Amino acid sequence: MQGNRRKGISLFAAVAVLCGLLLTAPGAAIGAGKPIVIGGSLPLTGEFAETGLWIERGMRYWAEEVNAKGGLLGRPVEFKIYDDQSNVGKAVTFAEKAITVDKVDLLFGGYPGTAARAVMAVAEKHRRVYVSMGGHMKSFQQGYTYSFGAPPLMGEWWYEGFFQWLNTVPADQRPKRAAVYTINNPVGLSLQDSINRWTKYLKIDVVINEKYNSPLTDATSLIVKAKQMNCDILFSNGFFPDGVTTVKAAKALDYNPKAIVQGIGSVVPAWVKELGKDGDYVFSGTVLHGMLNYPGNDKLNAYVKKRYKLPAYPLYFGFGYVWMQTLQQGVNGAKSLDQTKIRDWLKTHQVDTIAGPMTFDKYGLPAPINFATQIIDGKAELIFPKNIRTKEPVYPKPAWKK
Amino acid sequence: MKKAPLIAAAIVVVMLAAFPFLSPEVYYLSFMFSVFMYVILASSWNLIGGYAGYLSFGHAAFFGIGAFATAKMAALFELPPVLTILAAIPAGAIAALVAIVIGYPCLKIRGPYFAVVTLCFAFVVDLAVKNIEWLGGAEGIWMRIMDVQEKLSRSIMYEVMLILMVATLAVAWWVGRSRLGAGLRAVRADEEVAETMAIPTANIKIQAFVLSAFFPGVAGGLFAYYLTYIHPDVVFSINISILIVLMAMFGGGGTWLGPIIGAVILTMVNEGLSTFARAEIARIIYGTLFIVVTIFMPDGILHFFLKRNRGR
Amino acid sequence: MDAVLVIQSLISGIMIGMVYALLSVGFSLTWGVMHVIHISHAAFGLLGAYLAYSLLTIYGIDPVVSAAASAPLLFILACGVYRLLIKPVTKAKEVIVASMILTFGLAIILENIMALIWKADPRIMTPAYASGALILGPFYFQHPHLVGFALSIAGIAAVYFFLKKTYTGMAVRAAWQQPEAAQLYGVNLYRISMITFALAVSTAGAGGISLALLNSFEPHSHNLWLIYLFLVVIVGGVGDIVGTALAGLIIGTITGLSMAFLPFQWVNLVTFGFLMVFLIFRPHGLFKQGA
Secondary structure, three states, X not given: OHHHHHHHHHHHHHHHHHHHHHHHOOOOOOOOOOOEEEEEEEOOOOOOHHHHHHHHHHHHHHHHHHHHOOOEOOEOEEEEEEEOOOOHHHHHHHHHHHHHHOOOOEEOOOOOHHHHHHHHHHHHHOOOOEEEOEOHHHHHXXXXXXXXXXXXXXXXXXXHHHHHHHHHOOXXXXXXXXXXXXXXXXXXXXXXXXXXXXXHHOOOEEEEEEEEOOOOOOOHHHHXXXXXXXXXXXXXXXXXXXXXXXXXXXXXXXXXXXXXXXXOOOOOHHHHHHHHXXXXXXXXXXXXXXXXXXXXXXXXXXXXXXXXOOOOOOHHHHHHHHHHHHHHHHHHHHOOOOHHHHHHHHHHOOEEEOOEEEOOOOOOOOOOOOEEEEEEOOEEEEEEOHHHOOOOOOOOOOOOOO | OOHHHHHHHHHHHHHXXXXXXXXXXXXXXXXXXHHHHHHHHHHHHHHHHHHOOXXXXXXXXXXXXXXXXXXXXXXXXXXXXXXXXXXXXHHHHHHHHHHHHHHHHHOOOXXXXXXXXXXXXXXXXXXXXXXXXXXXXXXXXXXXXXOOOHHHHHHHHHHHHHHHHHHHHHHHHHHHHOHHHHHHHHXXXXXXXXXXXXXXXXXXXXXXXXXHHHHHHHHHHHHHHHHOEEOHHHHOOHHHHHHHHHHHHHXXXXXXXXXXXXXXXXXXHHHHHHHHOOHHHHHHHHHHHHHHHHHHOOOOHHHHHHHHHXXX | OOHHHHHHHXXXXXXXXXXXXXXXXXXXXXXXXXXXXXXXXXXXXXXXXXXXXXXXXXXXXXHHHHXXXXXXXXXXXXXXXXXXXXXXXXXXXXHHHHHHHHHHHHHHHHHHHHHHHHOOOXXXXXXXXXXXXXXXXXXXXXXXXXXXXXXXXXXXXXXXXXXXXXXXXXXXXXXXXXXXXXXXXXXOHHHHHHHHHHHHHHXXXXXXXXXXHHXXXXXXXXXXXXXXXXXXXXXXXXXXXXXXHHHHHHHHHHHHHHHHHOOHHHHHHHHHHHHHHHHHHOEOEOOOXXX
16 A cells, blocks of 8 residues: 555656656747757856856847847847756767757857867867857967857956056056965966066066965965065955955955955956945956947946846856857858858958957957956946046055945 | 576667667767766776775766876877777776775775765865876866767767776676675675675775776776866866765665666756756756655665565 | 964864854764764755845844844754655665765755755855954954854854753754664654754754855855865764864864965865875774774
8 A cells, every 4th residue: 555655656756757847848949930049058057057147148138139130141049058067078068969969050158168178179070160268378279270269268368457557557656565366277377377477577576376276265364474475466366256255354354455456256246246345446357348338338238237237247248248249240241150151251350349349360369358447336447458447446455444 | 597688788788889880960979978987987886885885975086087197198198099098098097006095094994984085085186186287287188189070089989988888887797796796795784794704805895996996097088088178177076976976876776787777867867857947947856856766765776676576 | 484374374264163063063963863964954054044145135134143043944944854855764774875865856956946046146145244353462353253153152052952951852862872762761753853853954054154154155055065064074973062063173273274384275185185094093083982
């Protein structure tokens, strides 16, 4: 009796799960106008979900816009997005699935850098144009011809704008001693590049130059060291969690350098939203910004403001959009979905995007783009180059308000 | 009577081997490649975790060691693709060697303590690879792309992984019926009693541990070449370690067939869910699967069906 | 080596270690008493953190208050979880394995429910005092550390007194040491197990909130927290309440000292390496002899 009932329940449960499965399955596309399918994978769950979801939102906004204007090559566009669960192995398999099983017309760019590094190889092997942020300079030097960074998230360029601005600060007001803390992964390592070059040039003494492995659960010792060594500029080369831990410790321990420079943690909307005033005055870089004077940025800002209640679009929303924008112009330029034609067109023509005009070199990279940013009053303001400045930089950083 | 399963297994293997000749799309080759890989991982884990009851929570360490050893050899000696694939074998041997060094002190520790020691071990290896440039570094390693048609290159990887899977399963089969297997089961039942029965427990545990590290090492090497770019975060992921344990236990630990069932079902379900359902919902259904199966089949799928058959 | 740096690193290391101990104490209890390895323990802790986060941002309720308020809530939730999910697996041949698989599934479900409710964006718990510090001479006692430390002492002490002083607590201990005998004396094992499990989960809430005061958190953060759970519980000895607290101290001291004396790059490696060596030489936790 008991056994039978149990069996019954288990059967019921199995059927229920199956039904749930079928219910959530997307309806098959009906052949109206035969849409152009753009496929690939994003980390929609797990460690990198937050960023993955912003990229998806940016892409979807682009598709909405394109479809409203009659589509691409006269055909509507639609996405086939797989969730790779923040797993690089899955990102590779799903890229292959999109290419060989779904036979998608175009690929979209993935995240994070490690996944992009692996998928760039897949795209090359299948001769598919792959427009993404790439995985920093090294990934573009592998000889891939179908990959484009449009624009890339290039750690090597990330602080370029900041240092150019610092160069304009009178020499006697510049910081003299730097504490550099870098997360030990591809992003962190590539961020070190510009620091090494520029600190030499600006004669800033790098007193502390240390790496840490993720997770950084406590930054007390990092800050105490920097404070004791009288470092008047702090580089926190990392992501959101470690960046937050570092900045919070700096405030709690009353460490007031002239400037705090943060890697890619401060570009996440949560930086401003969650840290509030404590996140202010942090310098960073960007390749995209809602206040840039290129066509399209206003629309994106307005959309994000309405839909997500944010003052300006987040970096990865912009990335999702701009990669699609580049691909779109490649397709329109080549007047075809032939991947090699699209690639060749992109290599020889200029694209106009929300990140400005770009032409690509043999590595698939545009000329180095970088703008210095600073968080001022809860907003990421552009501070350099001067012609795009939205607000005067605050330097030296005011002491922490308690 | 006894020949029937063997013939059935042979037929399955031949059919699997013939699959690439039907010219399937690359994705199916890749997907089966990952199924084979998880069968290898779960089955080799089972040698120490299932038979002997020593739950290793750091098996991704051996997988990662194999991956990085292969990539490193390929870079160091500038190996052509074919030799890179073969380099996975010495890479597996390196993983096995590490297993001897680590196994000797760690296998003296029992129960959950062993689980945590292996967990720590996996972190130590991961961080060592990241911190020491020579071992691979935090930048990761790129490998050379095979210069043949993509379908052919994926077919080659498929067949190689299939061979490795057959080898792993053959060894697992052999272990299960050998004195080694009997000894390991005695260890699992009661180690003190096993010792009084003059079973060289320390010795056989090491043997099982080394075998269970070798095959994941080789599989790691093949996986590295499959990805062409590897990073410590990818191959040393704690998620892999946990997934291996769950697969083996899910199907039924300590049996030959259990880990195969677990690995195949979980890999397929996970992939299927990602295809059909929305991201978070897919994960919730996946999580529910673990709960439902454990409640109704608390000793693994295989034991559940074995018990039922016996009941009839 | 500079004394201020060493002592400051030790202070924050130990305080953070104690927060891990608070998160771990319940995990240790369920493992020790019921032989249930509760993989979703940290996920429940994270749920506590999210609840406190919402209460703070919407109603301005202090996380410490939320820690107290969320405890009964999690207690009730955990009773339901026990009744529906955990109880069936306690009949398995190998409870440890079965409970691990089941609660692993539960952790995935909780993580993704949290992702659906609170979204994947990282969060920070910032009550007004969050970034302040108590300054004593050259030393800084950061407020989140102090709060976490205090909650930890209170939580662990509460569990300790529950087990030692209350009738139910004594029944739990009896049930744990001699299940058959305890049943003979009329101890209701089912009820006792449910209370133990629910109590454990409610301490996880306070632990999660304390941890959320220190670092930012996301729906997947519990995976990381789980690693600390294992480490603290193993060093302290499974089921040993005082041991758990001491383990928090020890792990905090190791981290603090390595933060002060080593390049930061090696801190995590040394911590895990040390724990490995420690386990090899003291395989039953710090304070137990033999199995």
